[in-house]
Amino acid sequence: MNLDSKIPEGPLSEKWSNHKFKMRLVNPSNRRKYKVIVVGSGLAGSSAASSLAEQGYNVSCFCYQDSPRRAHSIAAQGGINASKNYQNDGDSVHRLFYDTIKGGDYRSREANVYRLAEVSENIIDHCVAQGVPFAREYGGLLANRSFGGAQVSRTFYARGQTGQQLLLGAYSGLNRQIGLGKVKMHTRHEMLDLVIVEGHAKGIITRNLVTGAIDRHAADCVVLTTGGYGNVFYLSTNAQGCNVTATHRAYKKGAGFANPCYTQIHPTCIPVHGEDQSKLTLMSESLRNDGRVWVPKLSETAEKIRSGELDPNLVSEADRDYYLERKYPSFGNLAPRDISSRSAKEVCDEGLGVASSGLGVFLDFRDAIARDGEQAIRERYGNLFEMYNRITGEDPYKKPMMIFPAVHYTMGGLWVDYNLQSTIEGLFVGGEANFSDHGSNRLGASALMQGLADGYFVLPYTVGNYLGELGIDKAGSVTTSDPAFEAVEAEVKARIDRLLSIKGNRSARSLHKELGKIIWDYCGMARSEKGLREAIEKIQALKKEFWSNLSITGSASTLNIELERAGRVADFIEFGELMCRDALMREESCGGHFRIEHQTKEGEALRNDKDFAFVGVWGYNGDAKEPSLYKESLDFENVALATRSYK
Amino acid sequence: MNLNLKVWRQQGGQSKGKFEEYSLENVSEEASFLEMLDALNEQLISKKEDPVAFDHDCREGICGMCSMTINGEPHGPEKATTTCQLHMRHFKDGETITIEPWRARAFPVLKDLVTDRSAFDSVMQAGGFITARTGSAVDANEIPIPKGVLDEAMDAAACIGCGACVAACPNASAMLFTGAKVSHLNSLPQGQAEKERRSILMVEAMDSAGFGGCTNVGACESVCPKTISLDVIAKLNRDYHVSSIKKIMRF
Ligand SMILES: Cc1cc2nc3c(=O)[nH]c(=O)nc-3n(C[C@H](O)[C@H](O)[C@H](O)COP(=O)(O)OP(=O)(O)OC[C@H]3O[C@@H](n4cnc5c(N)ncnc54)[C@H](O)[C@@H]3O)c2cc1C
Ligand code: SF4
Numbered sequence: 001m002n003l004d005s006k007i008p009e010g011p012l013s014e015k016w017s018n019h020k021f022k023m024r025l026v027n028p029s030n031r032r033k034y035k036v037i038v039v040g041s042g043l044a045g046s047s048a049a050s051s052l053a054e055q056g057y058n059v060s061c062f063c064y065q066d067s068p069r070r071a072h073s074i075a076a077q078g079g080i081n082a083s084k085n086y087q088n089d090g091d092s093v094h095r096l097f098y099d100t101i102k103g104g105d106y107r108s109r110e111a112n113v114y115r116l117a118e119v120s121e122n123i124i125d126h127c128v129a130q131g132v133p134f135a136r137e138y139g140g141l142l143a144n145r146s147f148g149g150a151q152v153s154r155t156f157y158a159r160g161q162t163g164q165q166l167l168l169g170a171y172s173g174l175n176r177q178i179g180l181g182k183v184k185m186h187t188r189h190e191m192l193d194l195v196i197v198e199g200h201a202k203g204i205i206t207r208n209l210v211t212g213a214i215d216r217h218a219a220d221c222v223v224l225t226t227g228g229y230g231n232v233f234y235l236s237t238n239a240q241g242c243n244v245t246a247t248h249r250a251y252k253k254g255a256g257f258a259n260p261c262y263t264q265i266h267p268t269c270i271p272v273h274g275e276d277q278s279k280l281t282l283m284s285e286s287l288r289n290d291g292r293v294w295v296p297k298l299s300e301t302a303e304k305i306r307s308g309e310l311d312p313n314l315v316s317e318a319d320r321d322y323y324l325e326r327k328y329p330s331f332g333n334l335a336p337r338d339i340s341s342r343s344a345k346e347v348c349d350e351g352l353g354v355a356s357s358g359l360g361v362f363l364d365f366r367d368a369i370a371r372d373g374e375q376a377i378r379e380r381y382g383n384l385f386e387m388y389n390r391i392t393g394e395d396p397y398k399k400p401m402m403i404f405p406a407v408h409y410t411m412g413g414l415w416v417d418y419n420l421q422s423t424i425e426g427l428f429v430g431g432e433a434n435f436s437d438h439g440s441n442r443l444g445a446s447a448l449m450q451g452l453a454d455g456y457f458v459l460p461y462t463v464g465n466y467l468g469e470l471g472i473d474k475a476g477s478v479t480t481s482d483p484a485f486e487a488v489e490a491e492v493k494a495r496i497d498r499l500l501s502i503k504g505n506r507s508a509r510s511l512h513k514e515l516g517k518i519i520w521d522y523c524g525m526a527r528s529e530k531g532l533r534e535a536i537e538k539i540q541a542l543k544k545e546f547w548s549n550l551s552i553t554g555s556a557s558t559l560n561i562e563l564e565r566a567g568r569v570a571d572f573i574e575f576g577e578l579m580c581r582d583a584l585m586r587e588e589s590c591g592g593h594f595r596i597e598h599q600t601k602e603g604e605a606l607r608n609d610k611d612f613a614f615v616g617v618w619g620y621n622g623d624a625k626e627p628s629l630y631k632e633s634l635d636f637e638n639v640a641l642a643t644r645s646y647k
Numbered sequence: 648m649n650l651n652l653k654v655w656r657q658q659g660g661q662s663k664g665k666f667e668e669y670s671l672e673n674v675s676e677e678a679s680f681l682e683m684l685d686a687l688n689e690q691l692i693s694k695k696e697d698p699v700a701f702d703h704d705c706r707e708g709i710c711g712m713c714s715m716t717i718n719g720e721p722h723g724p725e726k727a728t729t730t731c732q733l734h735m736r737h738f739k740d741g742e743t744i745t746i747e748p749w750r751a752r753a754f755p756v757l758k759d760l761v762t763d764r765s766a767f768d769s770v771m772q773a774g775g776f777i778t779a780r781t782g783s784a785v786d787a788n789e790i791p792i793p794k795g796v797l798d799e800a801m802d803a804a805a806c807i808g809c810g811a812c813v814a815a816c817p818n819a820s821a822m823l824f825t826g827a828k829v830s831h832l833n834s835l836p837q838g839q840a841e842k843e844r845r846s847i848l849m850v851e852a853m854d855s856a857g858f859g860g861c862t863n864v865g866a867c868e869s870v871c872p873k874t875i876s877l878d879v880i881a882k883l884n885r886d887y888h889v890s891s892i893k894k895i896m897r898f
């Protein structure tokens with residue numbers, strides 16, 4: 001597998017401009033002869049599709065929802081980073097670059113991250129021009145807030161709905177191009193496979209989710225912006241339909257999959273209420289500014305709280321363990337995401353959890369209310385308290401909130417070079433679907449930035465360069481009558497038939513739940529060699545169970561929600577195994593990946609820069625064989641490697 | 648708790664639908680409405696019956712995908728709450744719950760509770776944007792926007808495009824939805840250049856998509872999960888009429 005990252009020559013700050021200058025251009029009147037497929041309509045997809053269409057290319061865009069506006073990006077709350085330095089607090093492109101490299105625990109590629117920081121400013125300008133209502137100060141200028149992992153205020157936000165407003169902005173640009181006939185939008189279409197002709201990605205096979213029709217779509221290149229794979233855990237903060245299908249299928253067609261084990265677990269989510277639970281809801285991290293995290297010191301006390309016998313407010317000060325404050329006196333309740341999450345798991349493992357399931361810790365505002373008054377707390381967190389109340393039916397002004405960590409984001413993804421091209425020529429990958437910028441841990445408010453950077457300011461250039469290099473005589477040369485399409489379409493149909501013919505006794509949901517539990521237990525917040533080996537065996541057994549005991553009712557030629565789910569779960573099962581393999585291979589702890597064998601005496605993550613400063617890229621070798629590992633070594637020329645400390 | 652469910656079942660767009668009754672036991676009060684339906688579906692699958700199709704995705708009240716009328720009310724009984732955020736503790740043990748799809752000419756049923764709301768997208772494609780080519784923007788702080796103006800735009804921009812307003816309206820009018828977008832864009836300085844065009848084109852698209860006219864019933868506002876105010880309709884009417892008159896005068 002060729003992992004040439006194609007990083008341009010020259011000093012860091014000049015790489016992108018030099019590279020842009022050297023790119024092949026396509027004559028404006030020739031652009032309409034090319035066709036580009038964009039799969040996904042989230043921030044990355046909508047922005048890429050509309051920008052490419054503005055340049056004159058013909059674009060086909062796909063999403064599984066009934067409207068591009070409903071992509072999962074819509075759910076992002078907190079904000080988007082940019083190095084505008086509007087607060088005059090010392091921010092700069094270089095600082096944003098540095099914070100992102102450090103936040104990612106030194107496992108990302110310097111040149112890509114620098115470019116991300118560089119274009120971050122253009123994103124804000126563009127979004128404002130589109131009418132995105134970012135928060136303003138009374139003077140009419142843009143407001144900022146600060147976010148984890150940074151000492152400057154560089155986060156732009158639109159109330160608690162930043163993702164919604166950014167996506168509606170990108171969607172409006174997309175709509176304009178749809179209206180002009182430059183983008184053909186295919187909603188309720190799911191990409192089920194990738195078509196490669198003579199080594200180049202030239203199309204996809206989709207299923208129309210309403211009619212069940214399997215269709216071929218050909219183009220001069222394919223862009224995947226299909227989001228992250230957090231739902232491999234079954235329960236996550238992701239939307240229900242988020243899936244790994246598009247990227248996993250591309251992997252099986254030869255694209256390298258990078259760092260699948262890098263997943264982010266967010267510490268402040270509402271705990272699981274029971275077996276029926278279908279998703280987890282994030283509570284903003286800002287709550288940890290005033291809430292104190294604790295569990296009882298004794299498991300008997302915890303037991304009484306769990307059974308409802310004891311009101312937690314009656315637990316005396318001496319019987320409470322404010323464990324973050326105890327373990328990390330200087331950061332206290334504001335310890336970073338990975339550390340807070342892991343600590344919550346540890347106390348619950350010791351039987352000290354307080355939710356009825358045993359999996360939950362308190363986030364208590366009692367002292368803050370006594371200190372600042374209920375009104376002040378209401379002003380700061382009113383909407384979050386309301387949301388908590390809506391979901392749990394409890395009043396956090398009177399009773400401590402309960403929280404537990406949940407899967408939130410996936411840093412791993414398809415491997416891409418500096419041009420965001422995967423190991424398959426003509427297959428580009430943007431947004432959460434690629435692995436590129438966040439290393440082993442993503443900083444808050446950086447995913448929205450990356451999705452839009454890729455879609456507005458990187459892909460429109462690099463895709464154009466690829467098409468220019470193809471040459472105009474190649475434009476539109478591959479059609480759906482190429483035998484490659486027929487072959488892949490036959491594979492897709494055979495797989496659907498196979499799913500429908502199992503006629504076993506278990507629903508796809510129950511199998512997905514079982515997978516989620518394995519991944520959560522063994523490849524979640526703390527991983528070990530023994531556990532991961534066990535997990536791989538369990539997943540292999542689950543895969544057999546799936547293919548012999550799945551039950552789907554209905555047919556392939558109608559709207560069939562169970563068939564959709566089953567296809568996604570089948571891919572998650574295979575992918576889950578790859579994740580565990582990657583976690584097993586990575587004999588170190590870094591960012592969101594914590595191997596219990598690799599920790600300091602105090603229980604902190606122990607990186608191994610000597611042996612593991614590389615991107616782990618997996619290549620598929622067929623279902624019967626194990627995948628191969630390829631390495632892209634990471635060279636740090638501008639940032640010195642250091643250990644994070646929060647004591 | 649135990650429930651009786653009366654659910655609208657319809658094979659496809661062309662077929663005739665009808666209510667089917669199901670009983671569901673041991674539903675947790677902590678479950679959300681959609682988790683209750685998941686449990687119903689698991690029960691149906693275990694009996695090899697076709698599960699109830701319904702739209703949903705984010706399950707946190709922001710994507711606008713979930714869409715069902717519960718006991719006659721779009722999104723059910725709780726104010727400012729989408730179906731996915733509605734919890735079972737608001738229902739009583741032994742209760743009968745009627746569940747049906749959005750009913751509106753412009754939103755044809757595709758299957759069971761799933762409808763086709765692409766008419767909303769066509770209204771947006773007609774003018775729900777500010778033309779801003781990627782790469783053409785000035786510095787974001789070049790256009791100061793008073794906080795009050797911004798807050799009003801943001802209130803309108805909060806619409807999630809769910810369609811409850813249309814489902815609640817006896818005329819199946821889309822004025823609250825369209826008004827929300829027009830108010831958002833027309834009130835911002837960036838939106839001025841296309842204000843007239845936008846107002847006219849979006850109203851025309853709304854009419855041709857099959858939505859009914861507005862007779863000021865106000866049912867839309869009371870079911871809207873994002874509390875979009877009727878003021879946006881007044882603003883849309885004003886901008887539309889002014890724009891139409893200007894257009895005539897220019898002839
Ligand atoms: C609750 C929550 C809050 C968050 N808050 C923040 C925040 O405050 N700041 C921040 O920076 N980040 C935040 N994030 C992360 C961020 O929202 C996401 O990483 C980002 O929006 C992903 O955008 P995307 O365009 O890559 O993918 P998505 O928005 O997930 O879009 C994926 C698209 O691909 C389509 N698709 C997927 N699979 C297929 C298929 N097989 N066939 C066809 N189409 C397909 C979907 O229909 C969709 O259109 C948050 C995430 C969550 C879950
Ligand atoms: S105006 Fe309200 S009810 Fe209508 S689509 Fe928007 S959010 Fe839904």
Ligand code: FES
Nearest residue numbers: 704706711713731
């Ligand atoms: S499922 Fe997204 S709003 Fe209800």
